[in-house]
Amino acid sequence: MIIHNITNSLINFIPEVILFTMSMVILLAGTFECLKKYVFHLTVLSVIAASLIGINYLSTDSHLLFNSSLIKNNITEFFKYICYFIFLIQIVISKEYLKQNNLISGEFYSLLIFALLGCFIIISANNLIVLFLGIELSSLSLYSLIALNRSSFLSSEAAIKYFVLSIIASAIILFGFSYLYGISGSINILDITKYANNNEISNLYLFSYVLIFIGVAFKFAVAPFHMWLPDVYEGAPLPITNFIASIPKIAFFVFAFRFLNNNPIIDDENFSKLILFLGMFSIFIGNLFALAQKKIMRMLAYSGVANAGFIFIALFSALENNFSIAAFYVTSYSITTVSAISIITFLSSKKFNLIYINDLKGLASKSGYIAILLMVTLLSTAGIPLTIGFYAKYLVLDALVDRNLILIAVIVVLMTVVGLYYYLRVIWFMFFETGFNSLINTSGKFSIIILSLIPASILLIFLFPDLVFKYIFEILT
Amino acid sequence: MITMSHYLVFSALLFCISVAGIFINRKNILLLLMSIELMLLAVNTNFIVFSHYSNDITGQVFVFFILAVAAAESAIGLAIIVSLFRIRNSLEINLINNLKG
Numbered sequence: 385m386i387i388h389n390i391t392n393s394l395i396n397f398i399p400e401v402i403l404f405t406m407s408m409v410i411l412l413a414g415t416f417e418c419l420k421k422y423v424f425h426l427t428v429l430s431v432i433a434a435s436l437i438g439i440n441y442l443s444t445d446s447h448l449l450f451n452s453s454l455i456k457n458n459i460t461e462f463f464k465y466i467c468y469f470i471f472l473i474q475i476v477i478s479k480e481y482l483k484q485n486n487l488i489s490g491e492f493y494s495l496l497i498f499a500l501l502g503c504f505i506i507i508s509a510n511n512l513i514v515l516f517l518g519i520e521l522s523s524l525s526l527y528s529l530i531a532l533n534r535s536s537f538l539s540s541e542a543a544i545k546y547f548v549l550s551i552i553a554s555a556i557i558l559f560g561f562s563y564l565y566g567i568s569g570s571i572n573i574l575d576i577t578k579y580a581n582n583n584e585i586s587n588l589y590l591f592s593y594v595l596i597f598i599g600v601a602f603k604f605a606v607a608p609f610h611m612w613l614p615d616v617y618e619g620a621p622l623p624i625t626n627f628i629a630s631i632p633k634i635a636f637f638v639f640a641f642r643f644l645n646n647n648p649i650i651d652d653e654n655f656s657k658l659i660l661f662l663g664m665f666s667i668f669i670g671n672l673f674a675l676a677q678k679k680i681m682r683m684l685a686y687s688g689v690a691n692a693g694f695i696f697i698a699l700f701s702a703l704e705n706n707f708s709i710a711a712f713y714v715t716s717y718s719i720t721t722v723s724a725i726s727i728i729t730f731l732s733s734k735k736f737n738l739i740y741i742n743d744l745k746g747l748a749s750k751s752g753y754i755a756i757l758l759m760v761t762l763l764s765t766a767g768i769p770l771t772i773g774f775y776a777k778y779l780v781l782d783a784l785v786d787r788n789l790i791l792i793a794v795i796v797v798l799m800t801v802v803g804l805y806y807y808l809r810v811i812w813f814m815f816f817e818t819g820f821n822s823l824i825n826t827s828g829k830f831s832i833i834i835l836s837l838i839p840a841s842i843l844l845i846f847l848f849p850d851l852v853f854k855y856i857f858e859i860l861t
Numbered sequence: 862m863i864t865m866s867h868y869l870v871f872s873a874l875l876f877c878i879s880v881a882g883i884f885i886n887r888k889n890i891l892l893l894l895m896s897i898e899l900m901l902l903a904v905n906t907n908f909i910v911f912s913h914y915s916n917d918i919t920g921q922v923f924v925f926f927i928l929a930v931a932a933a934e935s936a937i938g939l940a941i942i943v944s945l946f947r948i949r950n951s952l953e954i955n956l957i958n959n960l961k962g
Contacts, residue, residue, distance in 0.1 A: 513926055520930045524937055531941045540945040541957050547938055548893055552883065555900040558927065559876060562904050562920075566911035571919050615960040 393449035396456055399438035399464075400504055406430030407497035414490010424479055427493040428472065431500075435468040452572060453511035458859040460508045463638055466715060467507075467631050470722050471500055474630075476834050477726040478623035480733035480825070485533065487621060492532060499525040499627060503635035512561045512571040515639070519557070519603075522632060523550045529627075530620040542619025549612040553602030560595030563588055577647050585652060593649050594658060603636045604692040605685075607666030617685035622732065625681065626725040629688060630718040633695075637714040640699060641707050641860075650702065659700040660792070666693030667796060671803040680741045683806055684724060687765055690803060691717045694780055697796065701783035708857040709779045715856070716764070716776040716845075723761040723838035727754065730831055736823035745813045746820035753836075754826060755814045760839040766807040767800055772845045779853075868910040875903035890945070890952045894938050901931045 394401065410426050413419040438461070446457030475496070482488045502522025509515035527550070531543035565571055567589050568579035580589065598609070605613035617625050644650050670690025677683040695717070698710035731747075731754070732738040748755040764771035767778075777800065784793040845852050882896035905924045912920025946952060 513923055516923075517926065517930070520934070524930075524933060527937050527941065531944055534944050535948075537945075537948045538960060540941060540948060541960055543941045544890065544938075544945060544957065545960075547941055548883070548897070551897050551934060551938075552880070552900070555876075555897070555904060558901070558904045559907065561923075562907035562911065565908065565920055565923070566915070569915050569917060571923065619960050 389451070393454070396441055396447055396449050397454065398441060399434040400501060402430065402434040402437060403497055403501050403504075406434075407494045407501070410497065411490050411494035414494070420490070423490050423493050424475070424488065427475055427497065430497070431468060431472055431475075435465065438464070448510065449508075452574070453514045454505075454508045455510040456508055459641070460638070462856070462859055463507050463634050464504055466718070467500065467503060467634060470630050470718065471627075473722060473726060473834060473837065474623060474626045477831055478626065478729050478733075480828065480831070481622055481729050484733055484735070485621065487533060492529070495525040495529050495532075496627065498522075499529065500631065503631050506635040507638045509639075510573050510642070512565065512573070515573075516554075516558060516561065518635075519554055522635070523554065526550075526624070526628060526632075529624045530616065533621055536619075538619040539621065542616045545612050546616045546620075549602060549609075553599045553609075556595050556602070557599030560592040560599065563592035563595070567592070573642055577645070580647050580649060585648060590649070590652060590655060593643070593655060596643060597640070597655075597659065597662075600636055600640055601662055601696070604633060604695065605689055606662045606692045606696055607669040607689060608662075610666065610669065610689045610692075613689060614682045614685040617681040617688075618679060622681075622725065622729040626722060626729060629684075629725060630722045633692070633718050634714055637695065637710065641711070644699065644702070645707065656700055659696050663693045663696030663700060664792065664795070666690065666696065667799045668693075671799045674803065674806045677806070678741060679739055680728060680744070680810070681725075681739070683741065683810075684721070687803065687806070688721065690799070691721075691765070694777065694796075697784070697792075698780045701780065701787060701789075706857075706861060708853065708860045709783050711856050711860055712853055713776045713780060715852075716772045716842075719838055720761055720764045720771075720773055720842060723835070723842070724758065724765065726838075727758050727761065727835055730754075730828070730835060731824050731826070733828075734823060734825035736821060736825075738824065741810055741813060743821055743824065744810060745817035747814040747824075747826075749818065750820045750824075751826040753832065757835055757839045758814065759811050760842060762807045762810055764839075764842045766804050768804075770843065770846055772842045772849070775846055775849045775853075865910060865914050868906065872903045872906035872910065875906065876900060879903060887954055890942055890954060890957075893954075894935055894942075897938075898931060898935065901927055 406426065410423050413426060414423050442461055444458060446455060448455055499522045502518050502525065505518030505521060506515060509518050527543055527547045530546055531540055533539040564576055567586065568576045570576060602609040616628060620628065649655050667690050670686045670693060674683050674686035674690065677686060695710060695713055698713045702710060728738055760771065764773035767773045781793050781796065879896045879899035882899065883893060886892045886896065905927055908920040908924050912918065942952065949956065
């Protein structure tokens, strides 16, 4: 019986098993001189193989695996496939940049796959221990990835900052877990939810949730806890920034979803006020600080802070356990931010590293197509109509108005208008200034085709938003 | 008589001390690592207390996982500190301020 359970669980968990084995193989291949040049191909191959084999085992009903410590259902699989998509784009685009900076090695790709694996475990965890191990697996690999460029002072500095703040976040989350375990006597998240539904919410329960969500706010970089994000964006190698900006956000959204789903805490007045405060504060700080930035990655970091605030407001407005708006927002934001950072990675994959917004001037005169791709992406992050970002922001505001919080909705709209300024400034530099720096890379047909995938889907989803939104709505309710 | 609440207050205090240690400390990065370790130990105390008083072994199993992860974390932290020291020749926190906008 036990053996049957384990084999059954393993079969359902086969994509992760493949990723784990392949990351070991890649680490080993990196040490052989003759296999060294194939690590990139091996990585792409293993991620594609894992995603394709995973399709075979998709099913519509939910499974509990490994003695109910992992969960597998439509929600987890949907987010995992978005992660696969994002991850593939990231590694294909970043190859030239890595070659330029001498970062291609077995351990780089191996650690990157481990970070992806950690995020997958966070997505499907149903047990506090497994959840903790997933968080640590992804963040431990990310610390070393940030510091991998050993000759760069900025990378080491970004790594130490990320290291300290990320561990503080993990420890705060763990502290919350310990109280949760003490109150409910179980480490199974479904049991904890059941306990909360059968008993009145005590102060200690509320306290543990506050601790857990402060930790989540650290990981999302929501405003009072956002200090590490701009530094990491600036200091880390661009492909790693690309990873940090997108995939852990999806993973931690599912984490938040798992803790709030069907839980009466969502209707608790104090708790929802905390979430709302964090969201509003983050929108303020993010948009105002982004105005003053001269470096493009720092600007994107502060825009990320503002968008994380939107995610928290969407969580707050999740009336009647409907998290589909927040899920749609997370999906749209992570896809657009990956597109923006990928384009910057592509532009700086020759001899010149793109750092200042100034460096983009005259891009349209050299390569109008790339300028248009970047423009579509930035407008989507800003929430301009004709892009997916507009639809996502509209849904959040609509939910706020439905809850009769019109004042808050108005403030959010005003701050978004403030935010428009710094996106438009980049577009201004690209289209209306002259003096293009010829060291910036604009060639590479294959990369440009890959880069146009996301802006194309951004525009397409705006035309048919119901296709995606209805699907998300279906799986989350 | 030492009751459960004494232990809980003790671990909460330990946690607060370690958080204060991280934010007040302006001198040495190594002290940061120690504070982080203390933070995780406070969590461990909590788990052991709950596990002992509710006669449930899972809490203590959790502690083993936390200890193992804490060891891995310090190893990586020390590695980062070594690479920082090689470039900078100093471990002062005040000097780590090259990243700004």
